[in-house]
Amino acid sequence: MTKIDDAAMPAPLATETIVTGRQPRSRRRSAFRRPMTSIVRHTLLIALALAMLYPVIWMVVSSLRPNDEIFRDPSIIPDSFEISNYTDGxxxxxxxxxxxxxxxxxxxxxxxxxxxxxxxxxxxxxxxxxxxxxxxxxxxxxxxxxxxxxxxxxxxxxxxxxxxxxxxxxxxxxxxxxxxxxxxxxxxxxxxxxxxxxxxxxxxxxxxxxxxxxxxxxxxxxxxxxxxxxxxxxxxxxxxxxxxxxxxxxxxxxxxxxxxxxxxxxxxxxxxxxxxxxxxxxxxxxxxxxxxxxxxxxxxxxxxxxx
CATH class of the missing domain: 1.10.3720.10 (MetI-like)
Incomplete structure (x- = not known):
């Protein structure tokens, strides 16, 4: 009985070493995939939010532009600020x-x-x-x-x-x-x-x-x-x-x-x-x-x- 037990001991030890050698690799892959997936998801959400908010941002920027420059430049970066639009309006x-x-x-x-x-x-x-x-x-x-x-x-x-x-x-x-x-x-x-x-x-x-x-x-x-x-x-x-x-x-x-x-x-x-x-x-x-x-x-x- 002691010989059988001694012969059976190396097998589980070998499998344990193999398993313990593979687990860090899978964990590294999952740990690498999770932040990448989160980054891609948040990037898409931010891009979609900017696309939906663009008309509102453009309206706010256009309210600070002269009247003759509103439809010439579709960008959201104003060249000048006309605060008088609010007081005059x-x-x-x-x-x-x-x-x-x-x-x-x-x-x-x-x-x-x-x-x-x-x-x-x-x-x-x-x-x-x-x-x-x-x-x-x-x-x-x-x-x-x-x-x-x-x-x-x-x-x-x-x-x-x-x-x-x-x-x-x-x-x-x-x-x-x-x-x-x-x-x-x-x-x-x-x-x-x-x-x-x-x-x-x-x-x-x-x-x-x-x-x-x-x-x-x-x-x-x-x-x-x-x-x-x-x-x-x-x-x-x-x-x-x-x-x-x-x-x-x-x-x-x-x-x-x-x-x-x-x-x-x-x-x-x-x-x-x-x-x-x-x-x-x-x-x-x-x-x-x-x-x-x-x-x-x-x-x-x-x-x-x-x-």
């Missing part, structure tokens, strides 16, 4: 540009408040209440997402014209108070369905009704969904041009998109430098909102099941 229209930004801010605030209040209540009804025709009305609500605004804009204009609301901010704000944005209702319904119903049952045992459950339990837990709704409403309303063009015709009521459109003149030369300068100014609120609300935006979309 601010007062180039019938009213200072802060008037148009204030008008847009009023509409945005009204739309955000309307969507947060009405869409959250409608979402709670669809997610927690039981009523006849619930599935039918939920399907109708989802179908309204596919309905383009161009289909309903004419009936809306006729209705608001008869009410005397044209050339006011009411046609742009009041519909938001009636939960007309089905996308946000669906987003909040998905979020509320992820909240355990045991919380509702515990509150109901304590004597709480639906208003108290909604205000004190569901609503505080819906902060990511509410923040996502507020951010999307801000961006879409701030950039809205079609609806504001239909209902607002007085220059003192113009919003930022309508004011930027006013820089183009079909009868005379357009000052693109001033228009680009005011475009950069109009992008600052959107950039700040997205920068500080990115965490809530990602969390709200990730927790609602919307991919």
């Amino acid at each position: 601010w007062n180039a229209l019938a009213y200072p540009f802060n008037v148009y930004m204030w008008n847009s801010a009023l509409i945005v605030i009204g739309c955000i408040v309307g969507n947060l209040v009405s869409c959250s209540m409608a979402a709670y009804a669809f997610a927690r209440l039981s009523f006849s025709g619930k599935r039918f009305w939920f399907a109708v609500m989802l179908l309204s997402i596919m309905l383009p605004i161009h289909v309903i804009i004419v009936p809306q204009y006729v209705l608001f014209s008869q009410l005397g609301w044209v050339n006011t901010f009411l046609p742009l704000i009041v519909p938001k108070l009636l939960a007309t944005d089905a996308f946000f209702i669906f987003l909040m319904v998905q979020f509320i369905r992820g909240i355990p119903k045991e919380l509702d049952e515990a509150a109901r045992i304590d004597g709480a009704g639906h208003p108290r459950i909604f205000l004190q339990i569901i609503l505080p837990l819906m902060v990511p969904a509410l923040a996502t709704t507020a951010i999307f409403t801000f961006i879409w309303t701030w950039n809205d041009f079609f609806s504001q063009l239909i209902f607002l015709t007085k220059p003192e009521l113009y919003t930022v998109p309508l004011a930027l459109r006013s820089f183009e003149d079909a009868q005379s030369s357009t000052n693109y430098a001033q228009m680009f300068a005011m475009s950069v100014v109009s992008l600052i609120p959107i950039f700040l909102i997205f920068l500080f609300g990115q965490k809530f935006l990602i969390k709200g979309i990730a927790t609602t099941g919307i991919k």
